[in-house]
Amino acid sequence: MPDSTTSDVTFHAAPRFPRGFRCASRNVGLKPSARDLTLFASEVDAAAAAVFTRNHFPGAPVVLGRETVPPGVGGTLRAIIANSKVSNVATGAAGVANARRMAAAAAAELGTSPDRVLVSSTGVIGVPLPIEKIERGVVGMQGDLQDDPLVGAEGIMTTDTHPKALSASVGGATITWVAKGSGMIEPNMATMLAYIFTDAAFDAPTLDRLLRAAVAPSFNMLSVDTDTSTSDTCAILANGLAGAVSEADFLAVLRAGCTRMTETLARDGEGAEHLLRVTVRGARDDREARVVAKSIVNSPLVKTMVHGADPNVGRLLMAVGKCFDCTIRPAATDAWINGVQVVQRGERLAFDDAVVRETLSREVVEIEVALGVGDATAVAYGCDLTKGYVEENAAYYSS
């Protein structure tokens, strides 16, 4: 686990659920043997909010999810049902009907109504959802519900190398994050699949506002490969069993956990061997800070430089300089890699190659760029580009 930038928040050594939340996962035959169906359930109704992909081809579960938990308004949820292997995207009206059947199946199993169930699917685009396998498979899952969030995290994995969950306390309440990532990741308004559970009490519109405030600097600054998934969903459920907590404290912990989870997703990007954290300071405004940070974290030549620990730091200037519509003053631009200054006033410093090579070989590579034209800052998260990424994605459909 990389160092977190959010060291003021202590995450639990082993992730656990807030009061009233449990989960289960199973293999129902979508994959040969790995878990492919997951159920998260709250024992009481929970206020809920969600943000979804901005891709113009949203998957059927996203179309349905916008009904169930309207963005900007929020809603009420008792459960989330999610499958991996098939994303139910580009499947037309039949796909939406299948997503509705999936919600109904989970509702029947848990004794609630379909409009209290959020549906997610992740995997290959354009393949019909094997809905009968899911309907048959969900039967009896209520009896499997248990307390370890990692069991649910395992069921939503695609090419992730490990299940991802974490939790932290705030006041008398707990917040728990469960997510999956890996590839096709440059979320916009949300990330691949990220579910957040809390027993703190908030109404849905407040949750919606807090979720957006937490997602903007975290999941929305993550990019594994510039490709925005058609399934991105980030939802938060608050069942209120722990009562009220301070909104400011809650938001601080919510942001810290979203940031930590963002770093975890970046580090486990497809084929990734390094977490790349890019901080841009001194930008003219927030938009320009974000654009420059994303340009660096997305540059294939910066990503391969990190992969090869090759001190080819002029590529940082290339990636800053291709932000055509940003205010860039070459003579004001400085850059550091893990604290080692490599660019001063727009020129490459005559540094010791061996020192930069060593620092580029660390698991966490922190790139800082100071633009010297204003006060805005942004941080973007990504990973290196490796042969493993090419290998996984040259045969994702066929394998």
Add this chain to the structure above:
Amino acid sequence: MPDSTTSDVTFHAAPRFPRGFRCASRNVGLKPSARDLTLFASEVDAAAAAVFTRNHFPGAPVVLGRETVPPGVGGTLRAIIANSKVSNVATGAAGVANARRMAAAAAAELGTSPDRVLVSSTGVIGVPLPIEKIERGVVGMQGDLQDDPLVGAEGIMTTDTHPKALSASVGGATITWVAKGSGMIEPNMATMLAYIFTDAAFDAPTLDRLLRAAVAPSFNMLSVDTDTSTSDTCAILANGLAGAVSEADFLAVLRAGCTRMTETLARDGEGAEHLLRVTVRGARDDREARVVAKSIVNSPLVKTMVHGADPNVGRLLMAVGKCFDCTIRPAATDAWINGVQVVQRGERLAFDDAVVRETLSREVVEIEVALGVGDATAVAYGCDLTKGYVEENAAYYSS
């Protein structure tokens, strides 16, 4: 050589120069043994125009080039001197002084003035230019000048796998293109290094206008890796020795050659095994057509799909759909790969996987997307993403 979309223009079987142009190239010690210094010369003054990178960190030769051949105005040239291995970028005032010395050295060798010489450098960013080696090396090159453009093309190669030159006739005149590409290629207003020579007679402002009209749909629609070089330069020299030719005929051939050269650069992108040609039709306007075509050609997941001949065609919809600010109607969107329809009305067709696998394995992969919302069309050019790209760029500085 891939099929050209510009089959109405016949290119010469072996490239040759227009009247009055010759070139030479040598090893002067920047590389261990390969040719690394090139001189192109016209025996008389030539009207000239050039477009340069929009990167905010232009190399010293680009800074000087904008003086020598002001964009929008054009100028007069007798020669181009270009070195490979070191790009003279991020080298400050010393870099610009070295670029001036390079122009002066070429001018002295050819008996012209430094303001008649365009300078280019390509290679690693941020390393001082070994100017003494160039000054010593250029002495006597006038005696090497000869008639084969490929000799000049060889001297400007970096990771290109072969030298690139072509020529065609228009009226009584000839146009000759010499270029290099490979990586850090998503030109904006120009391409890596592309030189165009003609013996047709045009004044500089006309040449400037014709060059921009030819570059916009060709080099500016090329992307190997989304990274915009700090050295991009495309220049045209017209020495008038063949007299006047029809401007419309000239522009048609100029465009055809720029497009053919663009395809050649894409096919020889770093690590590339396929030329990817993406046509978007039915867009709302030209800007949206270009944005969608570039989104597809730049998507790592589309590029790896082509690399692996994996019929994961839902990724095409993902890449269209992530153009957030474009007019996309899922139900109006169709797509074809080499003429095989794979998407109809926003849904993946139930095609024969083997057929799509076979067509994706061809050297030229033509992707067509019809958006069904307007009349605008754009074509973008790129290549697949391979382990070879990662390998070359993880050690470009060190190797």
